[in-house]
Amino acid sequence: MVDEFDLTPNQLDAMREIGNVGAGNAATALSQVLNKKIDMNVPKVSIIPIEDVPDLVGGPDALIVAVFLRVYGKAPGNILFLMPKENAFYMVDDLMGRPHGTTQELGEMEVSALKEVGNILTGSYLNSFFHFTNISMIPSIPSLAMDMAGAILNIVLVQLGQMGDHAMVIETKFLAEDDSVNGHFFLVPDPGSLGTLVKAVGVE
Amino acid sequence: MAALIKVGMADYKVGRNPDTLISYGLGSCIGVSLYDPIKKVGGLLHIMLPDSTQARASDNPAKFADTGIPLMINDVVALGATKARLVAKLAGGAQMFAFSNASDIMKVGNRNAETCKQILRRNGIKIVAEDTGGNYGRTVSIDLATGSYKVKTIDRGEKNI
Numbered sequence: 104m105v106d107e108f109d110l111t112p113n114q115l116d117a118m119r120e121i122g123n124v125g126a127g128n129a130a131t132a133l134s135q136v137l138n139k140k141i142d143m144n145v146p147k148v149s150i151i152p153i154e155d156v157p158d159l160v161g162g163p164d165a166l167i168v169a170v171f172l173r174v175y176g177k178a179p180g181n182i183l184f185l186m187p188k189e190n191a192f193y194m195v196d197d198l199m200g201r202p203h204g205t206t207q208e209l210g211e212m213e214v215s216a217l218k219e220v221g222n223i224l225t226g227s228y229l230n231s232f233f234h235f236t237n238i239s240m241i242p243s244i245p246s247l248a249m250d251m252a253g254a255i256l257n258i259v260l261v262q263l264g265q266m267g268d269h270a271m272v273i274e275t276k277f278l279a280e281d282d283s284v285n286g287h288f289f290l291v292p293d294p295g296s297l298g299t300l301v302k303a304v305g306v307e
Numbered sequence: 308m309a310a311l312i313k314v315g316m317a318d319y320k321v322g323r324n325p326d327t328l329i330s331y332g333l334g335s336c337i338g339v340s341l342y343d344p345i346k347k348v349g350g351l352l353h354i355m356l357p358d359s360t361q362a363r364a365s366d367n368p369a370k371f372a373d374t375g376i377p378l379m380i381n382d383v384v385a386l387g388a389t390k391a392r393l394v395a396k397l398a399g400g401a402q403m404f405a406f407s408n409a410s411d412i413m414k415v416g417n418r419n420a421e422t423c424k425q426i427l428r429r430n431g432i433k434i435v436a437e438d439t440g441g442n443y444g445r446t447v448s449i450d451l452a453t454g455s456y457k458v459k460t461i462d463r464g465e466k467n468i
Contacts, residue, residue: 154317162331162332163331163332164332164446166461246404246405247404248403248404248442249461250403250443250444250461251332251334251445253316253331253332254332254333254401254403254443254445255334255403255444256334257333257334257336257355258334258403260355261335261355264317264355264362265356265363294363
């Protein structure tokens with residue numbers, strides 16, 4: 104079996120660059136929604152053993168809020184936007200125009216607000232993939248959960264686990280100075296999608 | 308001194324009194340524990356998927372219920388347990404995200420639980436306790452001094468089963 108994670112350095116670079124442009128779009132959109140400056144890091148493209156993925160977000164029992172979207176199309180995959188609980192609550196306060204510390208639990212309004220942020224990030228992120236690859240990637244409606252990181256990541260890892268023992272993740276961190284944003288944005292292509300994307304970019 | 312031994316995803320560990328085996332953050336995964344109450348030895352397995360025959364290449368049998376459980380039984384017996392005396396407990400198998408058109412993969416927690424029970428029964432091992440399903444994560448641990456299986460959640464407290 105051909106190892107589909109066997110990317111050349113140039114191909115890895117290409118994926119990173121597309122992720123970078125996508126994340127830039129997403130950060131701009133988020134900054135407009137929240138009306139504040141958002142910093143982001145250069146995306147990391149990593150290929151890691153599946154069981155190590157929860158460590159990227161503080162370990163399998165870290166309490167996080169996650170917005171999950173499935174991506175459909177020729178290059179299907181999963182998108183997760185993960186935030187520590189406190190930061191997610193601050194973000195809700197900002198979205199609702201309330202002082203930080205107001206949100207104590209996630210009711211219907213709060214959940215809906217965070218899902219919408221997930222939608223906005225995903226839309227602007229995937230735009231860049233369409234731009235570079237001409238492959239349209241259509242996101243599902245978002246779903247939200249607040250629970251242990253390991254438990255939440257199961258949903259992505261199980262799908263990858265059927266095909267192999269490694270996961271490729273394109274990860275970006277978004278940060279705001281006042282802690283209202285501290286999120287990890289993950290695109291985890293399904294097995295096979297990576298090959299499709301790389302081929303569409305045309306980089307050897 | 309009693310040690311706390313961590314069991315990662317798609318992994319299993321065996322041990323004896325007074326150690327505790329623990330696995331963090333199970334969603335659709337299942338934590339299967341085995342225990343021999345006389346010899347006070349046992350094991351904990353953290354599986355991700357039910358069936359290795361439906362999956363493509365993997366060199367990790369602990370990822371699947373059908374290959375992981377027999378492997379752990381062998382190791383627990385090698386530590387001195389008597390197979391006929393082993394009792395099993397399981398927890399996990401949640402569906403973390405609700406989708407109206409949930410695909411099979413979203414419901415894998417359910418299949419995980421069913422397959423674990425089938426494999427255990429096929430091996431003649433009695434299932435004495437179970438805490439599966441729901442839409443929340445669990446951290447599980449087995450105390451090899453007593454065989455008590457602790458299930459910890461974020462919003463639903465913790466219990467011993």
